[in-house]
C-alpha cells in the first residue's frame with residue numbers, strides 16, 4: 001500500500017484527470033459514495049454495539065488500524081464496507097445496493113460539515129448518497145455556498161436540487177446535540193496551516209459534541225504530510241482516506257486523530273503511483289512479500305544445519321548493562337539464526353555463564369570494571385571473520401577511544417553491521433561520511449533521542465516528520481535507517497521508506513530495542529538482504545510485542561524478555 005504526500009496526491013489526481021481522461025467529478029462521486037458507505041457501515045456497527053471496522057484486509061496494532069479494500073489473507077478484493085450477500089442459490093434473486101442500505105436509517109441524522117474546496121465537494125456527494133439511503137442529513141457550509149467553485153459547486157447545486165437541508169455557519173441556527181454523527185468534509189489535502197475562522201470554530205464544536213466523527217480523506221486540521229495536528233484538529237472515529245494513504249495519517253499525533261483509517265479506491269490506478277515514483281509504503285505482509293521479496297513462511301531446508309542459518313556476533317554489554325547484551329543475543333537466536341557469539345568484557349563472563357546456555361561467549365579486553373576498551377577492536381575484528389553479521393551497541397557504555405574503536409569496526413569488518421544504542425551516540429560525534437572501505441551495508445536503529453543526536457536536531461524536530469527525516473538521512477548517509485518509536489520507519493539509501501504498524505504501546509519498556517537489534521541481526525545472518533532484514537525484523541518484533549501484550553493481564557506488565565519468548 002502506497003503512502004503519499006499531498007503534493008504527490010495532487011499530481012496523481014491530475015494524471016488521472018488529464019492523461020486517463022477520467023473527469024474530476026467522477027472521482028468526486030466515487031469519493032462521496034465511498035464515504036457514505038463507510039458511514040453506513042459505522043452506523044451498522046454501532047447498532048451491533050461495535051465501533052471497530054471489519055478486520056478483513058486490516059493492519060492493526062494497539063488500537064490503530066488501516067483497512068484496505070484488499071484482503072491480505074487471500075489477496076482477493078473485498079469491499080470493506082459491504083454487508084455480504086447470501087451466496088447459496090435460491091432461484092432468481094435481485095439484491096439491493098447492500099453497501100448503501102441501512103435498516104436503522106430513520107434513527108440517523110448526520111451533519112455534513114462542508115468546506116470550500118474539493119474536500120467539501122466529497123462531503124456534498126456523500127450527503128446525497130446518505131440521503132438516498134434514508135439517512136437524514138443537514139449540510140453545514142463553513143463559507144457561503146456561493147463561494148464554492150468547480151466540481152464542489154456542481155455538488156452544491158446537485159444537493160440543492162435534491163432538496164437537502166442546508167445551513168450556513170454563522171448565519172443560521174446550528175445545534176450539534178440534535179445529530180447522531182458528523183461528517184468532517186471541511187479541509188483535505190489542500191489545507192494550509194491551522195484552520196481559520198469558521199473552520200476552526202466548527203472543528204472545535206464538532207470535537208466537543210461527543211458525537212462520532214467521520215473524516216473525509218484526512219481529519220481537518222491535520223498536516224497531511226507530517227502528521228502534525230494544528231489547533232484545532234478533528235478527532236475522528238473513522239477517516240475514509242481517498243485513493244492512497246496520506247503519510248500524515250500514519251505519523252503521530254495525526255495517527256491518533258485519524259482513528260480507524262479506511263483507504264478507499266476512487267478510480268485512480270495504483271500503477272500511476274508506481275510510474276510517478278512513489279517509493280513510500282505501509283509495511284504489510286503483501287509489501288514484504290511482493291516489494292521486498294521476503295519469504296514470510298521462513299521455510300527451512302530439511303537438510304539444513306546450524307551452519308546453514310548463519311552466525312551473529314553481538315558486541316554488547318557492560319557490568320551495569322549486561323542485560324542489554326543478553327537480550328540482543330537471545331533475540332538473535334530466537335530469530336532463527338544458527339549460532340550467536342556474544343562478545344563481552346572479560347570481567348562479565350562469570351556473571352553471565354549459564355544465563356542462556358545456547359549462546360557462545362567470547363570474553364574480550366581486560367578492564368577491571370567490566371567496561372569496554374579501545375583495544376578490543378582488534379579482538380572483535382578477528383572474531384568477525386568467521387561470523388556473518390556484527391551487532392554493536394546495546395549496553396555498550398562509552399569509553400576512552402570509542403570513536404576510533406567504532407571507526408575500525410566500520411572500516412575493517414567485512415560483514416554487515418547493525419549499530420544501536422551507545423554505538424549510535426559514538427557515531428553522532430563523528431563525520432562518518434569520511435570513513436572508508438565500507439562495502440557491506442550498515443543498519444542504524446536509533447530511537448528518537450538517538451536520532452536527534454545523529455541528525456543534530458531536537459527530539460521534537462525528529463518527531464515532527466519521521467518519514468521525511470528518515471528518508472533524507474538514509475539517502476544522505478548511505479545507511480539503512482530504522483527510526484524506532486510508534487510506527488517505526490525503515491528508510492533505505494535508495495530513497496524507499498516502509499512504515500510499520502505492528503507493535504503495542506506496552507513495548508515502551510527497557511530492552512525492547514535491544515531485542516530488535518538481535519532480531520534484525522539474526523535475520524541478516526540467515527541471508528536476508530539488509531533492507532529485508534530491517535523491515536521484516538521490525539515487523540516480527542512488533543507482532544511478538546502484540547502477542548506478549550495480549551498474554552498479560554495488563555499490557556503495562558510487558559517486559560523485553562516477553563517479546564523474545566513470542567518471536
Ligand SMILES: NC(=O)C1=CN([C@@H]2O[C@H](COP(=O)(O)OP(=O)(O)OC[C@H]3O[C@@H](n4cnc5c(N)ncnc54)[C@H](OP(=O)(O)O)[C@@H]3O)[C@@H](O)[C@H]2O)[C@@H](O)CC1
Nearest residue numbers: 013031117118119187188189190191192193194195196217
Ligand atoms: N479532483 C481532485 O483533485 C480530487 C480531490 N479530492 C478531494 O479534494 C481534497 C483536496 O481538495 P482541494 O485541493 O480543493 O483542497 P481542500 O482541502 O478541500 O481545501 C482547500 C480550501 O480550503 C481553504 N483553506 C485552506 N487552508 C485553510 C485553513 N487553514 N483554514 C481555512 N481554510 C483553508 C482554501 O481556501 P482559500 O483560503 O484559498 O480561500 C481552499 O480553497 C482532497 O483531500 C480530497 O478530499 C478527492 O475527491 C479526489 C479527487
Ligand SMILES: [K+]
Nearest residue numbers: 187216218220
Ligand atoms: K476532512
